[in-house]
Amino acid sequence: MPDTGRSYLAIPGPSVMPDRVLRAMHMAAPNIYEGELHHMVARLKPDLARVAGTAHDVAIYTGNGHAAWEASLANVISPGDRVLVLATGRFGIGWGEAAARVGAVVEHMRFPWGQPVDPGQVEEHLRANAAYKAILVCQVDTATSVKTEIAPIRAAMDAAGSEALLMVDCMASLGCDRFEMDGVGADVVTAGCQKGLMTPPGLAFVFFGPRAAAAERGDAVSQYWDWRPRARPEVFFQNFGGTAPTHHLYGLRAALDMIFEEGLEEVWARHARLSRAVWAALEAWDIGGAFRPTVPERASRAWSVTTVEAGADNGARLRRFVEEKTGVTLGIGLGAERPEAFFRIGHMGHVNAHMVLGVLACIGAGLKALDIPHGSGGLDAAMAVIAE
Incomplete structure (x- = not known):
């Protein structure tokens, strides 16, 4: 690009x-x-x-x-x-x-x-x-x-x-x-x-x-x-x-x-907040398990990375679109029987709200452009977490 x-x-x-x-x-x-x-x-x-x-x-x-x-x-x-x-x-x-x-x-x-x-x-x-x-x-x-x-x-x-x-x-x-x-x-x-x-x-x-x-x-x-x-x-x-x-x-x-300087407790809290924003968007976009985090229970989800099941070859398609059209590189699927059905979002280290919200907006654009079935309100749900 x-x-x-x-x-x-x-x-x-x-x-x-x-x-x-x-x-x-x-x-x-x-x-x-x-x-x-x-x-x-x-x-x-x-x-x-x-x-x-x-x-x-x-x-x-x-x-x-x-x-x-x-x-x-x-x-x-x-x-x-x-x-x-x-x-x-x-x-x-x-x-x-x-x-x-x-x-x-x-x-x-x-x-x-x-x-x-x-x-x-x-x-x-x-x-x-x-x-x-x-x-x-x-x-x-x-x-x-x-x-x-x-x-x-x-x-x-x-x-x-x-x-x-x-x-x-x-x-x-x-x-x-x-x-x-x-x-x-x-x-x-x-x-x-x-x-x-x-x-x-x-x-x-x-x-x-x-x-x-x-x-x-x-x-x-x-x-x-x-x-x-x-x-x-x-x-x-x-x-x-x-x-x-x-x-x-x-x-x-x-x-x-x-x-x-930030404080280790606040570093952990920041990662927890930003991961909740990612999860909120994914949960709003999910319709009947068609687009969802691979870990069902929030308590068992990492604060550093979220693996997403997108179905069929949608993980690979979405990754390509987001990288080529929006400049955001998502992680590949690893370890699954159908890796092309998954992608991963890294939200670790030097990351803040505008970076996470930008990634989610680009994913949302990809869902629309590729006509991947999804629910509505993903970005609103993520923004609500940040607004808290």
Whole structure:
């Protein structure tokens, strides 16, 4: 399309990068051996832990979410260990695939499309099955936009007498949905910088508590993935297994400053408000299930991304129209039997009311232009949420 105004990326990551973050990265290469960079990283780690709600360790890797998966597994999983995956979408299954590649014996509990993990089923399964080394679950699965409450899973594990590590993927939720690692009883948390933390892709994080540290594989883990020197380095370069990802770190510093200036509670509240506006529009447009969020219950919907079932090939048609005619890029459908019937709306990180309402208006225009059956009043419903 012609270059007439800014395009808008409304996919569930990478999210919109604030100008302040980009300006922080627009600098000459810093000294990696001493000085400001060292002091900045020393402050960065406790602030990352603050966002994750933990008093424990964090290791930073140059990589994406898949790197965080592999790092988390490499430090605690030995070949032959049994791992249980609580899968609510494609990304939960993907983490299980990564576990299998490091030699784990992987079992899945797959929950219906659009449904969160059922803690009762987990407890029943754990009572009937032998011990697992780890249980993997996504707080938010980016493919389905299902949100699972983590504390009830820990309660189910405790009730069943499970000694497994509880490992949680927060890639699509950290800095968007309320999460407090220590409060919910997670032992390991994986995340990345390119969604709620508003930094270009390139940094992966693994947070780990004392139970995970006690399960460390020691010298069996490779030098690069070993989280011990990264969390407790003797010299600076050990923070990153080599040269620091300098400009990403400065961008992340700016993003964390923005989060704390707004206040973490208000960041969560803002995401909750904007997601309710998205849901209100979709629910008004839905007629008999023909155009709807894939997650039926609001309590189980993510505050960062909403997956929409549009029917037939309407998801793909709508995405193409909205991108080509209005300059808004929506996320593709992932993990469904008919991915062309779905699309995803990212509303995470550096986002506000006018951005969300603009996306919804463009979707509304696409529904009309493509003659996709839908109800009326979607934008009015979204505006009513904002007006509150």
